[in-house]
Amino acid sequence: MPSTRKTLHYISSALVTTISVGVLGYSMSAKWGKATMECANSLTSKGFAVFTLGLFNGTLNRNDCPSFVNMFPMLVEIGSTPLVLHALVVSLLVLCLVFSAANILISIYNSVSNPYETYMGPVGIYTCGSLSACLSVLVLIIFVLNVNFTNMAEETVKNFPTSSQVELLNKYSxxxxxxxxxxxxxxxxxxxxxxxxxxxxxxxTHRKEQQKPTEDVPKEIMMY
Known part of the structure; x- marks a missing residue:
């Protein structure tokens, strides 16, 4: 059976990972970004269009009239780059959930057993935790690139059924x-x-300290 100290550390790891999964789940259901653009045409004065987006839906607010937007059907209409980047963001987040779930299972398993030298030991925790963190950072980068450096927000405004033809200026996200x-x-x-x-x-460190008395004994004594 594992020691009390080991059990506490691995149970704490499982608890922290569970909290992180809750944070990630809430994050995936919340709004992620907002793009504000000036709208202008030859008939009206300048106004503003505000596109608030989440991972699965968004809201287009134009002339103080919000409209609901389904992200993936809308991205299919826009074109390849925004769709690919957005799908990549969602896919990487799903992988984060998978690695976090594996982290929880490995932590719980280690809290009641000693698979110390296998991938089900600390190596498994290090691997799953590192992959989760790295993939989540990659998600942050890709999402910012998609919002700021593609035409996703502009095309959403232009392609929306109730939108008239306008010129979009000064996008701010x-x-x-x-x-x-x-x-x-x-x-x-x-x-x-x-x-x-x-x-x-x-x-x-504890194992090394236990080995020291044997290492310090003179060779003549160890021979007997």
Missing amino acids: EMMVGYYLIILYAVLSLSTIALIYMYDHAAY
Whole structure:
């Protein structure tokens, strides 16, 4: 049976990972960003269009009249690059959930057993935690690129059924709560690595200290 200290560290790791999964789940249901653009045509004065987007739906607010937008059907109409980048964001987040779930299972398994030298030991925690953190950071980068450097927001306004032909100017984008929660998720994923490393390092140091008396005994005595 594992020691009490090991059990506490691995249970803590499972708990932190569970919290991170909750954070990620809420993040995926929240709004991620907002793009504001000036609208102008030859008939009216300038107005504003505000496109608020999440992972699966968004809201287009033009002339103070909000309209609901389904993200993936809308992205299919726009074209390849925004669709590919957005699908990549969602896919990477799903992988984050998978690795976090694996992290929880490995942590619970280690809290009641000692598969120390296998991939089900600390190596599994390090791998799952690192992949979760790295993929979530990659998601942050891809999403910002998609919002700021593609024509996703502009084409959404132009292609919306109730929109008239307008010229869109001075796009300004900002990230929202769903986006920033991914940063918290990455920090929590790294925290699980820190928790297990603290135990792993302490256990390694303890084993080395137990070996010292034997190493310090003169060879003449050890021969007998």
